[in-house]
Amino acid sequence: MKREITYAQAILEATDQCLGNDPNVYIMGLGVTDPKGVFGTTLGLEKKYGSSRVMDMPVAENGMTGIAIGSSLVGMRPIMTHQRVDFMILSLDQLINNAAKWRYMFGGKMKVPIVIRMIIGRGWGQGPQHSQSLQALFAHIPGLKVVMPTIPYDAKGLLVSSVEDDDPVIYIEHRWLHNIFGEVPEEMYRVNIGEARTMRVGKDITIVSSSYMSLEALKAAEYLEKDGINAEVIDLRTIKPLDENTIINSVNKTGRLLVVDGAWKSFGASAEIVSIAAEKSYGKLKSAPVRVSFPDAPTPTSWALANHYYPKFIDIINATGRMFGVVDRSEKQVGISYDVPLDVPDKSFMGPF
Amino acid sequence: MDKKRSISLYDTMLKIRMVEEAIAELYPQQQIRCPVHLCIGQEAVAAGVCSNLKKDDYVMSNHRSHGHYIAKGGDIKAMMAEIYGKATGCCKGKGGSMHLVDLTVNYLGSTPIVGGTIPVATGVAFGIKLKKIKGKVAVIFLGDAATEEGVFSESLNFAALKKLPIVFVSENNLYSVYSPLSVRQPEERDNVKLAKAYGIFSDRGNGNDVEEVSRITVKAVEYARAGKGPVFLELSTYRFREHCGPNYDNDLGYRTQKEFRAWLKKCPLENYEKMLLKNGLLDERKIAAMKEKMQAEIDDAVVFAKNSPFPDIKEIMSDVYSNEVGE
Numbered sequence: 001m002k003r004e005i006t007y008a009q010a011i012l013e014a015t016d017q018c019l020g021n022d023p024n025v026y027i028m029g030l031g032v033t034d035p036k037g038v039f040g041t042t043l044g045l046e047k048k049y050g051s052s053r054v055m056d057m058p059v060a061e062n063g064m065t066g067i068a069i070g071s072s073l074v075g076m077r078p079i080m081t082h083q084r085v086d087f088m089i090l091s092l093d094q095l096i097n098n099a100a101k102w103r104y105m106f107g108g109k110m111k112v113p114i115v116i117r118m119i120i121g122r123g124w125g126q127g128p129q130h131s132q133s134l135q136a137l138f139a140h141i142p143g144l145k146v147v148m149p150t151i152p153y154d155a156k157g158l159l160v161s162s163v164e165d166d167d168p169v170i171y172i173e174h175r176w177l178h179n180i181f182g183e184v185p186e187e188m189y190r191v192n193i194g195e196a197r198t199m200r201v202g203k204d205i206t207i208v209s210s211s212y213m214s215l216e217a218l219k220a221a222e223y224l225e226k227d228g229i230n231a232e233v234i235d236l237r238t239i240k241p242l243d244e245n246t247i248i249n250s251v252n253k254t255g256r257l258l259v260v261d262g263a264w265k266s267f268g269a270s271a272e273i274v275s276i277a278a279e280k281s282y283g284k285l286k287s288a289p290v291r292v293s294f295p296d297a298p299t300p301t302s303w304a305l306a307n308h309y310y311p312k313f314i315d316i317i318n319a320t321g322r323m324f325g326v327v328d329r330s331e332k333q334v335g336i337s338y339d340v341p342l343d344v345p346d347k348s349f350m351g352p353f
Numbered sequence: 354m355d356k357k358r359s360i361s362l363y364d365t366m367l368k369i370r371m372v373e374e375a376i377a378e379l380y381p382q383q384q385i386r387c388p389v390h391l392c393i394g395q396e397a398v399a400a401g402v403c404s405n406l407k408k409d410d411y412v413m414s415n416h417r418s419h420g421h422y423i424a425k426g427g428d429i430k431a432m433m434a435e436i437y438g439k440a441t442g443c444c445k446g447k448g449g450s451m452h453l454v455d456l457t458v459n460y461l462g463s464t465p466i467v468g469g470t471i472p473v474a475t476g477v478a479f480g481i482k483l484k485k486i487k488g489k490v491a492v493i494f495l496g497d498a499a500t501e502e503g504v505f506s507e508s509l510n511f512a513a514l515k516k517l518p519i520v521f522v523s524e525n526n527l528y529s530v531y532s533p534l535s536v537r538q539p540e541e542r543d544n545v546k547l548a549k550a551y552g553i554f555s556d557r558g559n560g561n562d563v564e565e566v567s568r569i570t571v572k573a574v575e576y577a578r579a580g581k582g583p584v585f586l587e588l589s590t591y592r593f594r595e596h597c598g599p600n601y602d603n604d605l606g607y608r609t610q611k612e613f614r615a616w617l618k619k620c621p622l623e624n625y626e627k628m629l630l631k632n633g634l635l636d637e638r639k640i641a642a643m644k645e646k647m648q649a650e651i652d653d654a655v656v657f658a659k660n661s662p663f664p665d666i667k668e669i670m671s672d673v674y675s676n677e678v679g680e
Binding site for chain 2: 024026052053057058060062063064065066067068069070071072073074075076093094097098102103104105106107108109110111142143145165166167241
């Protein structure tokens with residue numbers, strides 16, 4: 001029987017194996033050694049590897065990012081964690097001015113092999129400053145790599161690859177993925193950075209998505225079979241460098257593109273993917289590409305508003321259906337009610353964060 | 354101080370001064386096409402501090418870094434070529450004057466975002482500690498304005514927390530571009546006391562007196578090297594030329610002629626030269642010979658820089674990533 005563990009356990013296992021495999025790897029971040037261990041992703045590591053390799057840190061995101069960078073210049077391979085993406089914004093100076101450019105601006109003489117893990121919050125009133133999805137911001141910066149695993153297998157394999165990579169890697173986790181189960185081999189393995197995963201093969205439309213939205217896209221794709229629409233779902237896994245070949249090959253086959261991005265629409269990753277299709281698959285497109293993404297507004301806290309803020313599989317179903325002349329489905333038809341909170345990934349999630 | 358050491362300090366200051374003056378002289382030719390922040394007037398800090406460092410100790414710095422690079426033993430040819438944007442430059446022409454590096458002497462880099470290298474150097478010291486390397490220190494040169502940055506406090510806090518082998522050297526030249534300390538820091542602020550409040554061994558001194566700088570640094574480096582923890586030093590000094598570029602900028606009126614002339618009288622190089630002459634440690638003939646030798650070295654570097662090829666256009670996309678994923 002194949003072993004199934006959660007996404008959070010997969011991250012923990014990858015971190016454990018990286019620490020065990022290379023004495024230069026260390027992990028630091030707020031709460032890394034506290035009783036909750038960053039949603040369970042660091043539990044037990046301090047006991048196993050000691051407090052000089054598994055450590056909490058001062059609340060000084062920018063300075064600590066610079067310190068992680070400096071240690072990497074003399075051979076260390078730090079993993080840094082942020083419990084929310086939003087806190088790492090304090091460290092954009094060190095990330096963008098130093099980490100991303102160090103190799104380039106010193107003529108390739110040095111490298112900055114650091115991994116910065118950050119978690120996207122959603123639901124339970126996380127609100128404007130605890131739920132931002134900034135993958136596009138990071139992906140815009142030359143010198144940074146950005147990964148966003150969706151399933152436990154990729155969470156582990158991509159973390160190992162990120163730690164072993166010689167460039168700074170932004171590793172983005174969605175809070176709603178931490179508790180999902182999936183098959184994960186026990187041994188240490190790698191998932192290549194820069195390779196998308198075709199989660200579902202189809203011939204009528206290409207749905208490109210990432211992170212938690214890939215699960216919504218899969219759900220929508222199953223439903224669309226009822227309409228005779230056979231959707232291919234591509235889970236990006238890596239945002240930068242983008243796996244253009246997989247996207248283009250699929251779009252060339254299906255002739256249609258829907259991008260589902262769990263982030264703001266304007267100037268985002270969805271815009272980049274649509275641009276690539278327009279540039280490279282122009283003649284193959286049977287209809288204009290469509291995007292499903294967040295409205296260009298901060299995330300509201302009240303569940304009554306958040307219910308309508310986050311796109312869900314019904315939005316994917318309807319956006320796809322419209323491309324084929326199918327009338328929109330009602331909430332009732334797909335089993336969604338906006339009158340109850342949709343702010344938890346599953347019933348086991350009871351807050352508070 | 355013994356004779357050999359005194360002459361070595363003078364030699365380093367002289368080298369920094371002559372390189373900077375050469376750049377100033379060449380700048381109007383319009384072949385140096387990047388900002389240059391000359392450290393003429395501040396040579397004693399670089400020379401005095403680095404005279405106490407070993408080759409494998411680490412140094413990092415900021416935008417006004419030529420002196421630190423030279424004092425640490427950085428290659429002059431690679432520096433000149435870098436300033437000229439050439440392929441033979443220390444960063445292959447991708448950095449310029451504000452990004453110097455020489456890994457052969459563990460000069461790990463200078464960058465121009467104010468305070469930007471303070472945490473990076475702290476991280477280098479952290480790396481030394483994590484790797485359990487004994488007897489090696491990191492030195493970070495920073496300006497008075499950098500002490501206003503958040504990362505300064507963040508780095509002092511962490512360095513003290515982990516007892517890191519780092520020496521923070523603040524060169525207080527009174528101005529950030531044209532903004533005097535009075536518009537940036539409260540009069541009561543004392544960075545030495547501030548660092549002490551973190552539990553950091555701290556000291557201050559005359560940054561225009563190379564022997565005093567050296568004396569203070571000996572203690573500081575010994576302390577850090579022994580694993581006792583970080584050190585903070587504040588050294589007062591003054592930049593003679595404009596903030597950025599080869600000229601003087603006193604005409605702008607941000608500092609008074611009176612103040613400028615008073616500091617000129619405290620010129621670290623001239624005063625030290627006078628002292629060495631007076632005490633018979635050097636004579637005019639020896640100084641002339643030293644200058645001649647230095648000028649030849651600088652001329653060589655300039656010829657090397659000018660004759661070197663520009664980087665290949667392919668270099669635009671190289672070194673972005675380790676595995677060159679860019680187009």
